[in-house]
């Protein structure tokens with residue numbers, strides 16, 4: 001079975017799944033990334049053989065040789081997307097094809113073999129089918145799917161590995177920020193940058209997040225929820241947040257967001273919001289926004305609202321911006337009307353409560 005073929009998954013159900021009562025208890029307040037379902041998907045890869053042994057099996061620790069290449073040189077990529085319960089009781093994912101494409105692009109940047117789009121999507125179907133009972137019943141609940149792949153070859157030379165393991169795990173999720181949907185405070189880091197031109201900023205690779213942990217810790221020390229990065233060249237223009245893109249709502253109702261020049265992650269939520277806004281007749285501009293423009297715009301009222309967007313964070317208003325130069329609020333620091341309207345519009349489509357004009361909702365069950 002090589003890449004491109006439709007792989008036949010071997011299903012080995014977990015012989016000791018979590019019981020109904022325990023699962024229900026876990027699902028009442030899942031938070032984000034703390035609990036996991038009963039199964040995982042694994043697919044192996046070897047140079048010359050392609051992708052093989054696709055399996056659905058009990059979620060369990062993975063044996064790893066201490067010389068596995070990923071432990072030394074961080075050849076690893078991941079994705080994040082959600083599955084939702086539909087009003088008719090079915091289950092759907094949101095734009096899994098976009099995640100599949102980005103996963104392939106991340107693989108290419110990290111010199112890894114790409115998993116065929118069909119296999120990526122089928123692996124998610126398998127996870128949802130076997131663990132659908134783990135979707136939280138609450139209104140804002142979803143099943144967060146985490147596909148990832150890493151270099152498993154036992155070798156210490158620095159070159160692309162010849163063996164990889166692809167996995168999917170799933171985690172029932174509620175709100176990403178512990179306060180639920182309320183404005184967050186962000187810290188503009190003076191010390192760290194996330195991605196330089198030519199670097200890995202547009203790839204969803206683990207190394208980007210490892211490199212961002214000190215910046216995020218700095219944000220937390222300053223009482224903030226998330227870090228905001230400025231561009232690495234001029235230290236002037238806003239790139240994105242640690243795990244979310246950023247969008248500004250201007251006083252004429254238009255949306256402005258930093259362009260995809262290779263230093264930020266091309267977010268699927270970002271893309272979806274821009275398409276919905278354009279369809280509703282809003283002007284959308286992808287252009288650099290400096291920290292001075294943000295501060296000055298918030299002061300003058302030219303920038304009315306600012307929000308963070310991403311799969312985990314959905315759409316979250318940014319209320320307060322803190323930096324070494326002091327602090328400012330966007331408008332009154334509350335949740336803006338346009339932000340909350342877009343959030344409602346997007347989540348209604350994702351959960352099958354509204355028409356899906358772009359065919360984004362991918363029904364699984």
Ligand code: PLP
Nearest residue numbers: 243244245265267268269310311
């Ligand atoms: N930027 C970064 C650094 C991220 O980690 C994420 C989350 O995946 C995003 C942006 C938003 O991307 P998406 O909307 O595809 O989840």
Ligand code: COI
Nearest residue numbers: 080081243310311312313
């Ligand atoms: C996601 O939104 O899927 C991410 O990967 C972001 C991460 C901070 C959880």
